[in-house]
Amino acid sequence: MRTSRVYTDQPLSVGACVTLEEGPARHLAQVLRLKANASVVLFNGDGHNYQGVITTLQKRHVAVTLSSVGEAEPVPTLEIHLGLGISKSERMDFAIQKAVELGVSEITPLVTERCVVRISDQRMQKRLQHWRNIIISACEQSGRRRLPHLHETQPLKSWLDAHTHSSGFLLDHRSEKSFPDFAPPTNATTLLVGPEGGLSEDERNRAKASGLQGARLGPHVLRTETAPLAAITALQTLWGDFR
Secondary structure: OOOEEEEOOOOOOOOOEEEOOHHHHHHHHHHOOOOOOOEEEEEOOOOOOEEEEEEEEOOOOEEEEEEEEOOOOOOOOOEEEEEEEOOOHHHHHHHHHHHHHOOOOEEEEEEOOOOOOOOOHHHHHHHHHHHHHHHHHHHHHHOOOOOOEEOOOEEHHHHHHHOOOOOOEEEOOOOOOEHHHOOOOOOEEEEEEOOOOOOOHHHHHHHHHOOOEEEEOOOOOOOOOOHHHHHHHHHHHHHOOOO
């Protein structure tokens, strides 16, 4: 039987007794219906799994005593920073979830000219927390021990101005080159993918001026939630952890 594994935003160490936050406590007690003395694994994004047992279990109060720590998750062969134009909620959620499963290291939601979703600053903070929860769930499911970093939402221009993209890529079906045509990145790269409707011509020109190289994925135009996943898979296969 697979041992349940949950995230906690707390320091973890062997011998510690950790009282879980309400969310993971409710998941273990009410969703999974675990009992006292059940084995569980905790992680907090520091790169390790911590094995423990439930020593206290109530509806909203679960304490876990940690008995051992696992090996550190290897550093990615290729760190991928995904800049993703904000799309409709279910598409954005899907893209973020699967990008985490495929091994991205950083994600920045981007406001672009053709974003069909316009979110106020107050609602954006709630949306960011929602995306953080998706990242955590994807790490729990996939076994990742390091949490990808979710940056604050930015306008595309600000993001391009703030980063050096000497080994980065702009996903663009108009490009004549595909990923195998480029020199391998050293140990990190940037990937920019637009929202529904793609990026405007001005945005594409800005991206290329900042150092991003246009790359295509075959002859077809992919949906906004499919394109980043196909591109991440290609990068991981050519130069990353899938080799």
